[in-house]
Amino acid sequence: MSCIYRYVPWTIVQDPATYPEYRADCVTGEDEDCGEMIRAGSPDWIEEWMRRHTQATGHRDYRRTVTDYALLEPPDELRGLRPALPSGLLGRDEG
Template identity: 50%
Template sequence: MTRRVFRYVPFTIEQDQTAEPEYEARCVSGDETECGAESGTHRDPGPVEEWQRRRTQETGHRRYRRNFGGYAVMRPPAELAELARLTGGTA
């Protein structure tokens, strides 16, 4: 039987600065079924918000599902990262 010991390591969660976030919206107006029109994916919220404004002006629809996507990186404490660097391991 193999015995394992798990230790708590206080990683921090940070936004990955090397990856662009993604913004999009979908029109969910409608009584029985959602409209379903979509803004498309953009790297900035501005075009999505402008799409929502135009869509509301054109159709009167006022309810939207907004999505934001980004990437996260788990960062170990500095001392753990330094230990891994010195020993050739990964943190």
Template identity: 50%
Template sequence: MTRRVFRYVPFTIEQDRTAEPEYEARCVSGDETECGAQSGTYRHPGPVEEWQRRHAQETRHLRYRRNFGDYAVMRPPAELAALLSGSGGTV
């Protein structure tokens, strides 16, 4: 039986700047059931906020579920990254 020891490595978690974030909203107004109207997905919050304003004007609905999505990258500390890049390994 082989034994492995895993040690704590202080990775940092950063937003992946190469991928665009996503914004969207869904109307959750309603007593018995939610309205369910959706803004669609955009790369900036502005169009979603404008959709909310228009939907509220048209329907008087005032409650929305907003979603923001992005991608994250885990970065090893510099000394570990140097070791990995020298050996061709990945984390």
């Protein structure tokens, strides 16, 4: 016997097996970006690098990004069940 759950209240959580990655790119420049960048495991390192880079170069424009991995967790009563996809959802029959 199988069941189809039309709506499942998934919870989105950060994957505890990974750490987020913080990155800053100096985008100062008229014709092209400066090109200097840093990746770190903490926003504090990023902010300190930006301050030092600005002091050394006068550059003040940065793009900051944070990358992490997420998991969707089902409610406790549905843990262990495999979600079913509607036929053709991925462009092919899942059969």
